[in-house]
Amino acid sequence: MKNVKRTYEQDMEGDGIHSLQKVIEPRRNEGSCTVKYFLIGVSVLFLFIMLFLPLMVVAANALKEGWRVYKENVLDEYTVKALKLTLLAAVTAVTINTVFGIFASFLLSKYNFRGRQLLASLIDLPFSISPVIAGLVFILTFGNIGWMGGFLKANHIKIVFAVPGVLLGTIFVTLPFVFRELFPVMNAAGKDEEEAAALMGAGGFTIFRKITFPHIKWALLYGMVLCTARAMGEFGAVSVISGHLRGKTNTLPLQVEILYNEFNTTAAFSVSSILVILAVLILIVKSFVERKRK
């Protein structure tokens, strides 16, 4: 009997055994190309309807009455104030949620304790609650008729229908973003390196600075970008809490709504274009960070 010792590669190549490639790769004349183009077509159509069309409509309507009117609308006093409040809300939310996200993900990924799972689920709460409900919750807690209403009134602290309320609402709805980017990364990294550093006498901040942070740098930035985007676009919760006080508690999205409800369509679209520009800027930063993450 011939002593045939064949390699795996030899086996896979010939002698009537179909190569793996032939079996898996779609054969030419079987309409696989059609499927590919069909899927691409559907995706492009979807993107066009959901993304490009609205953008084109915004741009067209914003400039409908000409460039001068556009400038007037964008530089209108209330609009500028709304822009400032939107930026303030975004910066506040990102700052607080970044600190929170770092602490929470460090705690949940490097330590084991009772209620760990529960805490992780709680952090996802803002995702599952409708922002409008969230706004209502704040009114019921901090409003005049709310739990803390008496205490706040006595100390002349205004939260609901004031800027603090807007900030609070924005912080709440963007709470999970940084955490959700950091946690998987930290969890996958395990705690061995941190333990090794701790055993050699390194303190908490040194460990974070030299060992944890370099690993989470880009995930952190990415989470902050997502948080910013969400904060700027927030409508529901802020709408309920703010009381729509023009020039005081209006964010850009709320300002758009007010203008639209007053049938000042061009102005509404003009202010919307500011949001679009901000969104595009955020998108550019996001793409940059995504690439760095790889």
Added chain:
Amino acid sequence: MYVEMKQINKKFDGFQASSNVSFGVEKGQLAALLGPSGSGKTTILRMIAGLDEPDSGDIMINGRRVNQLPGSRRGIGFVFQNYALFRYMTVADNIAFGLEVQKQDKRTIKRRVEELLELIGMQDLGKRYPHQLSGGQRQRVAFARALAPNPQLLLLDEPFAAIDAKVRRELRTWLKGMIERVGITSIFVTHDQEEALELADLIIVTNCGKVEQIGTPKEICEKPESDFVKEFIDTARVWRL
């Protein structure tokens, strides 16, 4: 006795990881905690290191009860199973880490790092990053890093588990030579009977959180004190034949 465990008990969520564990290791000895997976040997090692706390019992190092002392103050060097090298630092920075934490001056640190790189035979690889090293090289760096702050006790958690068989034998011999040369008291955890029999001066056999037997390799082989030890060691001897 340089290291002593006295009646150590540890429970994890209702699971008895260590049950009345007692043993002692002399200064300069190379001891092995040998047992099947899940027998509690890594738990014991981590408690000596201060990474976990026993529920009851005493951990003595150099005659001193260290239960309340944080791991970083027990004079211990620890080599993790997967080395736990700091992936964003170079080999040299990894080795220097312990000394930098101790705030030693730059010249001393540089000298010590060079000394250790020479000891492990990686003089030209100081600027490499862990992901650019082979498994065996990473192991040696982990060893150097643990030794850098001049610990009195070296603990190794399954040091050869992540290495392929061929490199394992060379590394084993190398490690034993290194430890003898440095003269440091060492305890390593392993489930490999052959490894324990070959390297250790003293073997502590564990099973289900308990210590089955303590003795020299010769004693363990020739005078097994329980059926478990007999069968466990026999498996090794069958392979050796």
